[in-house]
Amino acid sequence: MSNKVNRRDFLKIMGWSGVGATLAGCDLPTTVTLEEGKEEVVSYLMPEEFVIPGIGVWYASTCLQCPAGCGVHGRVREGRVLKLEGNPESPINRGRLCQMGQSGVQAHYNPDRITQPMLRKNGGLTPVSWHDALEVLAQRTGPGSGLTGERFAWFTDTISGHQAVLLDAHLKAMGSDNHYVHEVINNSVTRAVNRDMLGEEQPRLRFDKARVVLSFGADFLGTWQSPVHNATEYAKFRSPPRGVLVQVEPNMSLTGANADLWVPVRPGTEGLLALAIAKVLATKHRKPLDKLPAAVQELILGYDVNEVARITGASGDHIIKIAGWLSERSPSLVIAGATAEGHEQGYQIVAAIMLLNIILGNVGETIEPAGEFPFPQLTARTGGTRSLVDFAKALEEKRYDVVFFRGANPVYTAPKALGLAQKLEGVGFKVAFSMFQDETTALADLVLPMRSPAEDWGTHVPAYQGEDRVISVQQPLMEPLYTETRGFGDVMLSLLKMHKVAGYSDYEDYYAYLRDAFAAMPAVLKENHSDDSFWARALQKGVIPVPTTQGSLTVKTAAVEVPGDSGRGEYPYFLVPAARLGMWDGRHANIPWLQEAPDQITKVVWNSWAEMHPSTARKLGVKTGDAVRIASSQGTIEANVYVYKGIHPDVIAVPMGRGHEAYGRYAQGRGVNPLKILDPVTERKTGELALMATRVQVSRASNEKVMVKLGGSESQLGRKIVATVTADVFERTEGGA
Amino acid sequence: MSNIQQLPSRQVSNRGMEGGRRSLCRFLMPLSFPWVLLWVLALGGLVLMPGAVLAEVPNAVPPEGTYEGEHVEQPIEFPHDTHADVNKINCMYCHTYARRSPVAGIPPTSKCMGCHSIIATDKPRIKQLTEYWDKRQPPPWKKVHDVPDFVHFTHEKHLKRFVFDNEGMDVENVAEVCAFCHGEVKKMTVANKVKPLTMGFCRRCHEANDGPFDCWKCHK
Amino acid sequence: MSLKNVFTDWSRYRKGIEEGGFHDYEHMWGMAVDLNKCIGCNACAVACYAENNLAVVGEEKFYKGQAMHWMRIERYWDEPDLGEDRVKEFNHHGANFIPMMCQNCNAATCEPVCPVAATYHTPDGLNAQVYNRCIGSRYCSNNCPYRLRFFNFYSYYESSWPEPLHMQLNPDLTVRDKGVMEKCTFCVQRIRAAKDKARREDRKVRDGEFLPACAQTCPTGAITFGDLLTLHTPGGGVGETKVAQMWRDHQVELGKTRQTKQNPELRGYRVFEGLNTDPCVMYLERVREV
Structure with missing residues (x-):
C-alpha cells in the first residue's frame, strides 16, 4: 500500500465527476493514518480503581x-x-x-502562563529557582530582615476560606494589618447602605418570590454578586406567574436587554427617579410613608414627576407605569448596582433606592436575612475600589517597603490619575504571586508562579450566597502542568515556616494542612462521619453545607440627599466604563474563547467599542464602525462606535477589560481601557472610586481599524426569527401551569 | 463481478434498504475503475495469505485482508508469545480495559510487577522493567495499532458482540476474536500490525457480520 | 454507503410524513428553546467551543465571516412596531436574543446538494457531517437557510491551540482540518457515550440522562433536549420525554410547513418553517409585558 492517495482527494475526483459517491475507495489508507511506532502510549504506573482510559472521570x-x-x-x-x-x-x-x-x-492551559520564579536583576526579570526565591523572600521579609509590620502590605483580590486564614496568619506574623482587597466589579456601596439600613451587608435576595424586580443598574444576570445563581433564580422569576423586570440605567446591560421595560437615565439621577416613584406610590397608590423619617417624607412629597422626568431623562409615563406595577404586584424587589453606586453621592442614591423596598414592604419578603456564617475566619475578605485609592495614598506617603500582590492587577485597573505605576517605584520590594505576566506582575521584583485553580487545593466561602450556605472545596483536577509552579497555600505555609509561626511548621504542604483543618471542623459539619470519610465526601460533593443561625433585618432609615442635574460644562458626556460578563475587569482578556465570544449587546469581538445613541452620533457625524476620540480631563482613548438605542444620549459607554499593555498574546495591545481616563472622584461616604462620574468630550477620529462584530442585520427585517408575545397571552396560555 | 456474492451471507437482516443498496451497487460498480483495482489487490492478498487457521469463533466471520507492518522497536521487547501462548494468559488479564472502554489499554506497570516481583526476576528484560518501576516511570511503549483521528472505534462494543453476547463463545478463546484485527499476537514477541485496519477492512467485516453501516457510528 | 443513506433518509422521511410517524427511527433528537428564559449570556456558545474543539480564528478571519461558532446567540433590536410607540427613541423592550445551532432539519436543504454525500441523516434523526468524506465544495453551507454550517478555510490546529492549549482538546471528536465543513452535531459524542452506556446496562437511553454541552451549562435552563420520537406514540403519556411533551403542549408537529394549532396563541414555533426544512428545534416565543 505505497500509493498514498489522500482519501479526500480521491473523493474529490469522484465527486466532481458526478457519480460514484457510493464507492468510497475504502482500502486506501488516508494521509492521516498514523504509522506504527510513531506515537507513544504511556500506561499508568499504578491506576486508581475508578480510572478507565478512554472514559472520563468527573471531579x-x-x-x-x-x-x-x-x-x-x-x-x-x-x-x-x-x-x-x-x-x-x-x-x-x-x-x-x-x-x-x-x-x-x-x-x-493558557500558553502565556509563568512557568518559573523570576527575580529582578539589573532591571530585568531573570529566572531563579524556588530555593533562591524563598531565600530572597527570607532576606527581605523574614524575621531577620528588620522589616516592620507597618512597612508591609498585602494587595489581593477577594480571598476566603483557608487561604484567608493563612494570609491572616502571615499578616499577624509580620505584625501588620495592611490588607488591601480590590475588585473593580463590586457592590461595596450597596453593602454599606444595607449594613446601615438593614443591619446586614448581604441579605438574601429572593428573585424567585418577586413579582416585580426594579433594578437601578444592577446587572444581576451579568456581573452582579452571583450571576449564575441569579440567572437560575431569574428562570423561576420568569415562570408563571411571570414577574416583570424593569431596568433603569444609563446604558444597556445584559439584564437591561432582558427587561420588560428598559429606562435610560442620566447617570447620577437614579436616586431622584427612585424618590419620584416613591411619590407616585404615596400619592396615587396611597402607600403609607410612615416608616420613613419626616424629613424624607417631606422630600419625597416635594417632587414633581414631570420635573424629575426632565432631569433624569426617563419619561413621566414610565415613572407612573413603574409605580403602578410596584403597587399592583406584590412582593417586589428593588436593587441598585454599579451605575447607581458610582457617583460622588452614590451612597445617598442607593439609600434613596432602598427606601422603595421599605415603602413597599419588601424587607422580610424578598429581602431575607442571610444569617450569620458561623466561621468568620473563613468568610470572604471583599473589597472594592477604595483599596486602590487608599493604596495609592499610602504609596504617596511612602509607607511601604514591601508589598505582596495576589490576584488583583491594580496597575491595570487604577485610573491614570492615581499614578499607581509611578508610585510603585517607591516600593523597594514587590512580590507578585501570579499565573500571568500582567501589568502588575511586570513591575514586580520577585515573581512567584502560581498553580492554576485546576491544579491547586483550596476552600472558598463566597461573600454572597443566595441559598443554603456552603464552604466550596477546590481540589486539583490534574497534575501541575509546570513543575516549577506552586500552590498559593503551599507558598503561604513556606512563609509561615520562615516566620516559625507555631502550629504551621509541621505541615509538609497545603494538602496536609487542609486535611488537618477538615479534621478539626466541628461535628455539626461532619454529620457523624469519620475524618477520612468526611474528607472524601467533601471532595466528592465539592461543597460542605454549613447551617447558619437565623438572622433578622432591622430597618433603619436616615435622611437622604440625592443629587439633581449636574450640568454639562466643558465635558458634555458621561463616560460609563461598562462591566460585562466575559472580559470582567480585564482578568479574562487573555482567554481566546472569551475574546472571540461576541459581546452580548453589541456583538463586537476582539476589540473595544464605544456605545452611542443615534442622536448623539448624528450630532457628531459618526455611524457604527467609525472611530471616535474620547477625552476626559485625565487622558484620551480611541474606539470604534456602536450606535444603538440602548443608551442615554448624554452617555458614552466603553467596556472594561481590554487595552492591556502586558498580560499575554491574546490581551496585549487589543482595545482600550476606559478605567485609565477616569477622574479620581471618590464616593463621599464610602471612599469608593466613583466609576460613573467621569465627564468626557467626544470627537471624530480617523478610522484606522474596522470594527468586527457578529451578524449583519441589526433587526429581523420582518422575518419571524425571534417572535414575541405579550405577557397577557403568556398568562392565558401558560399561566395555569 | 459482484464481489459481494463472495462474502458470506449474513445471518439476520433487519436492515430496511438492503435490497435497494445491493442492486444500486451492482449498477454503479462497473463505473468505478479503482474499485475493480482494489478488489483485485484484495483478492491477491487473500491468495497470498499464509494458511494460518484460527480456532472457531461462533457466529462470526473473520475480516479479510493482510498488511505487512514494520517491526516496531519497543523499550522492552515484550514477549507476547511467552505470556499468551506458553503460559496461556488471557488477553484481557492485562488489556483489562478492552471490555469496558473504547481503548484496550496498556496494562499499568504495577500489574507487570504484580507477577514479576517474584517471577523471572533474573531475566534481562525483567531487570529492565524493574528499573523503570524503581524510577516510578512507566515504560514509553510505542503505539502499533492506530486508527485515524476521525474514527471512533470501541473495543467494548466489539467484545460485546463477538465474546460476551455471543452464544457458544468461550471467553477463554478471546484471543481468536482479538486476532480479527490484531493477528496472531501470541505468535509474536512485540506486536506487529498485520491487518490493514482501513475503512474497507472494517466495512467488509461489518457487512459479513451485520455490523452497523451508519457513517456516524464510526466517524466522529 | 452514504448515497444509500441519503436515499434511505428520503424514503424514510416521506414514509414518516405519510404515516404520521417516524417508526423506524431509533431516536429523533430534538430541542425546545424557551426564549422567555434565554438571557443571551453566551454561556452555551462557549460551552460549545469547549466541548467540540472549535477553532478560535482571530479578529481578521472573524471579519471575513470565517468564525466557527456552531452555536451563536443572535441579537436583534426591535423593529418599531412593538408596543406603544411606533418610532421610538429607545429600545425600551431590551434585545431579542435567540440561540441558533444546527436545526437538524428532517428535510435538510444541505443534504441533497452534497456531491459526495458527506452530509446525510442518521437513523437518530441527526443531520450528520462526515468530515473525512467532505471535500469542501461548500454547497451545503450555501444552501443552509440558517447559516449554521462553518467551513475550515485554514488549518487552525497550530494557530488556535498553541501549546499547551491543545491539551484541552476533546479526544471524543476530531480536530477538523482545512477544507472541511463542520456544524453542530447535538454533541453526538455525548449521544454515543450515553447509548453505549445504555447498551452496556441493557436498557434504553433515559430522558435527561445526558445533555448537549449548551443545554447542560445554560444558566436559566432555557434549552430542553431529548428524544422527540415519543411525540409520535399515540397519546404520549407514559414515557414521553420532557421535550416531546413541550412540543405537544405547544402543538408543534414535525413534518409540517405551517402548524395548524387548535390554540393559535401557544408560543411554539420553528424558525423558517415555511421553507419546508422541518427543523427539530422548536422555539418558544419571547414574552414582554407591553
Whole structure:
C-alpha cells in the first residue's frame, strides 16, 4: 500500500465527476493514518480503581474565574482536564455555569502562563529557582530582615476560606494589618447602605418570590454578586406567574436587554427617579410613608414627576407605569448596582433606592436575612475600589517597603490619575504571586508562579450566597502542568515556616494542612462521619453545607440627599466604563474563547467599542464602525462606535477589560481601557472610586481599524426569527401551569 | 463481478434498504475503475495469505485482508508469545480495559510487577522493567495499532458482540476474536500490525457480520 | 454507503410524513428553546467551543465571516412596531436574543446538494457531517437557510491551540482540518457515550440522562433536549420525554410547513418553517409585558 492517495482527494475526483459517491475507495489508507511506532502510549504506573482510559472521570472543584464561587465538575481523561460543568450539588450554581466558568480550562492551559520564579536583576526579570526565591523572600521579609509590620502590605483580590486564614496568619506574623482587597466589579456601596439600613451587608435576595424586580443598574444576570445563581433564580422569576423586570440605567446591560421595560437615565439621577416613584406610590397608590423619617417624607412629597422626568431623562409615563406595577404586584424587589453606586453621592442614591423596598414592604419578603456564617475566619475578605485609592495614598506617603500582590492587577485597573505605576517605584520590594505576566506582575521584583485553580487545593466561602450556605472545596483536577509552579497555600505555609509561626511548621504542604483543618471542623459539619470519610465526601460533593443561625433585618432609615442635574460644562458626556460578563475587569482578556465570544449587546469581538445613541452620533457625524476620540480631563482613548438605542444620549459607554499593555498574546495591545481616563472622584461616604462620574468630550477620529462584530442585520427585517408575545397571552396560555 | 456474492451471507437482516443498496451497487460498480483495482489487490492478498487457521469463533466471520507492518522497536521487547501462548494468559488479564472502554489499554506497570516481583526476576528484560518501576516511570511503549483521528472505534462494543453476547463463545478463546484485527499476537514477541485496519477492512467485516453501516457510528 | 443513506433518509422521511410517524427511527433528537428564559449570556456558545474543539480564528478571519461558532446567540433590536410607540427613541423592550445551532432539519436543504454525500441523516434523526468524506465544495453551507454550517478555510490546529492549549482538546471528536465543513452535531459524542452506556446496562437511553454541552451549562435552563420520537406514540403519556411533551403542549408537529394549532396563541414555533426544512428545534416565543 505505497500509493498514498489522500482519501479526500480521491473523493474529490469522484465527486466532481458526478457519480460514484457510493464507492468510497475504502482500502486506501488516508494521509492521516498514523504509522506504527510513531506515537507513544504511556500506561499508568499504578491506576486508581475508578480510572478507565478512554472514559472520563468527573471531579468536583470550585470555579475561581470570578468571586461568585460556583461549584464545578471537571472532566478528566488520561490525566488532562478537558471540560468544566456546573456542580449540581452546589446551591450557588445548581449545575450551571457561565461563559467565564466554561473558559476556566483556557486559563489553566493558557500558553502565556509563568512557568518559573523570576527575580529582578539589573532591571530585568531573570529566572531563579524556588530555593533562591524563598531565600530572597527570607532576606527581605523574614524575621531577620528588620522589616516592620507597618512597612508591609498585602494587595489581593477577594480571598476566603483557608487561604484567608493563612494570609491572616502571615499578616499577624509580620505584625501588620495592611490588607488591601480590590475588585473593580463590586457592590461595596450597596453593602454599606444595607449594613446601615438593614443591619446586614448581604441579605438574601429572593428573585424567585418577586413579582416585580426594579433594578437601578444592577446587572444581576451579568456581573452582579452571583450571576449564575441569579440567572437560575431569574428562570423561576420568569415562570408563571411571570414577574416583570424593569431596568433603569444609563446604558444597556445584559439584564437591561432582558427587561420588560428598559429606562435610560442620566447617570447620577437614579436616586431622584427612585424618590419620584416613591411619590407616585404615596400619592396615587396611597402607600403609607410612615416608616420613613419626616424629613424624607417631606422630600419625597416635594417632587414633581414631570420635573424629575426632565432631569433624569426617563419619561413621566414610565415613572407612573413603574409605580403602578410596584403597587399592583406584590412582593417586589428593588436593587441598585454599579451605575447607581458610582457617583460622588452614590451612597445617598442607593439609600434613596432602598427606601422603595421599605415603602413597599419588601424587607422580610424578598429581602431575607442571610444569617450569620458561623466561621468568620473563613468568610470572604471583599473589597472594592477604595483599596486602590487608599493604596495609592499610602504609596504617596511612602509607607511601604514591601508589598505582596495576589490576584488583583491594580496597575491595570487604577485610573491614570492615581499614578499607581509611578508610585510603585517607591516600593523597594514587590512580590507578585501570579499565573500571568500582567501589568502588575511586570513591575514586580520577585515573581512567584502560581498553580492554576485546576491544579491547586483550596476552600472558598463566597461573600454572597443566595441559598443554603456552603464552604466550596477546590481540589486539583490534574497534575501541575509546570513543575516549577506552586500552590498559593503551599507558598503561604513556606512563609509561615520562615516566620516559625507555631502550629504551621509541621505541615509538609497545603494538602496536609487542609486535611488537618477538615479534621478539626466541628461535628455539626461532619454529620457523624469519620475524618477520612468526611474528607472524601467533601471532595466528592465539592461543597460542605454549613447551617447558619437565623438572622433578622432591622430597618433603619436616615435622611437622604440625592443629587439633581449636574450640568454639562466643558465635558458634555458621561463616560460609563461598562462591566460585562466575559472580559470582567480585564482578568479574562487573555482567554481566546472569551475574546472571540461576541459581546452580548453589541456583538463586537476582539476589540473595544464605544456605545452611542443615534442622536448623539448624528450630532457628531459618526455611524457604527467609525472611530471616535474620547477625552476626559485625565487622558484620551480611541474606539470604534456602536450606535444603538440602548443608551442615554448624554452617555458614552466603553467596556472594561481590554487595552492591556502586558498580560499575554491574546490581551496585549487589543482595545482600550476606559478605567485609565477616569477622574479620581471618590464616593463621599464610602471612599469608593466613583466609576460613573467621569465627564468626557467626544470627537471624530480617523478610522484606522474596522470594527468586527457578529451578524449583519441589526433587526429581523420582518422575518419571524425571534417572535414575541405579550405577557397577557403568556398568562392565558401558560399561566395555569 | 459482484464481489459481494463472495462474502458470506449474513445471518439476520433487519436492515430496511438492503435490497435497494445491493442492486444500486451492482449498477454503479462497473463505473468505478479503482474499485475493480482494489478488489483485485484484495483478492491477491487473500491468495497470498499464509494458511494460518484460527480456532472457531461462533457466529462470526473473520475480516479479510493482510498488511505487512514494520517491526516496531519497543523499550522492552515484550514477549507476547511467552505470556499468551506458553503460559496461556488471557488477553484481557492485562488489556483489562478492552471490555469496558473504547481503548484496550496498556496494562499499568504495577500489574507487570504484580507477577514479576517474584517471577523471572533474573531475566534481562525483567531487570529492565524493574528499573523503570524503581524510577516510578512507566515504560514509553510505542503505539502499533492506530486508527485515524476521525474514527471512533470501541473495543467494548466489539467484545460485546463477538465474546460476551455471543452464544457458544468461550471467553477463554478471546484471543481468536482479538486476532480479527490484531493477528496472531501470541505468535509474536512485540506486536506487529498485520491487518490493514482501513475503512474497507472494517466495512467488509461489518457487512459479513451485520455490523452497523451508519457513517456516524464510526466517524466522529 | 452514504448515497444509500441519503436515499434511505428520503424514503424514510416521506414514509414518516405519510404515516404520521417516524417508526423506524431509533431516536429523533430534538430541542425546545424557551426564549422567555434565554438571557443571551453566551454561556452555551462557549460551552460549545469547549466541548467540540472549535477553532478560535482571530479578529481578521472573524471579519471575513470565517468564525466557527456552531452555536451563536443572535441579537436583534426591535423593529418599531412593538408596543406603544411606533418610532421610538429607545429600545425600551431590551434585545431579542435567540440561540441558533444546527436545526437538524428532517428535510435538510444541505443534504441533497452534497456531491459526495458527506452530509446525510442518521437513523437518530441527526443531520450528520462526515468530515473525512467532505471535500469542501461548500454547497451545503450555501444552501443552509440558517447559516449554521462553518467551513475550515485554514488549518487552525497550530494557530488556535498553541501549546499547551491543545491539551484541552476533546479526544471524543476530531480536530477538523482545512477544507472541511463542520456544524453542530447535538454533541453526538455525548449521544454515543450515553447509548453505549445504555447498551452496556441493557436498557434504553433515559430522558435527561445526558445533555448537549449548551443545554447542560445554560444558566436559566432555557434549552430542553431529548428524544422527540415519543411525540409520535399515540397519546404520549407514559414515557414521553420532557421535550416531546413541550412540543405537544405547544402543538408543534414535525413534518409540517405551517402548524395548524387548535390554540393559535401557544408560543411554539420553528424558525423558517415555511421553507419546508422541518427543523427539530422548536422555539418558544419571547414574552414582554407591553
